[in-house]
Amino acid sequence: MSNYCATVLAGLGDGLLRLATRLSSEHKLGEVLIEVAACGVCRTDLHVADGDLKDLKQPIFPGYEIVGRVAAMGEGVEEFQAGGRVEVPWLGYTCGICGFCRDGRENLCPSAQFIGYQTDGGYAEYCLVDQ
Secondary structure: OOEEEEEEEOOOOOOOEEEEEEEOOOOOOOEEEEEEEEEOOOHHHHHHHHOOOOOOOOOOOOOOOEEEEEEEEOOOOOOOOOOOEEEEOOEEEOOOOOHHHHOOOHHHOOOOEEEOOOEOOOOEOEEEEEO
């Protein structure tokens, strides 16, 4: 896979999405490349499109609540198999070592990253996520 289609937020706060060609990047240690089958539309996606959330990654490919299949995996990924069906939630990354993570409250992790907000999301043919 060298290129794929994705929907990018055209400008902060304008709510316009446009189709773009995305150059694939190599998956890194612990990353999983998902071939997206479906991606929900949630109120949070609308907040992203409207520019209501601060610290938005720009440009951003919105969308979370992703369902798809594992297309490829980076080194160190052992929990998944190529072709396996997966879902991708809003919370895309945590450090795993802070008190919140150790206490099972990963959503409060100060290093948390969220899909479709701080990392590219599922309004695309493919989505690269942390395992």
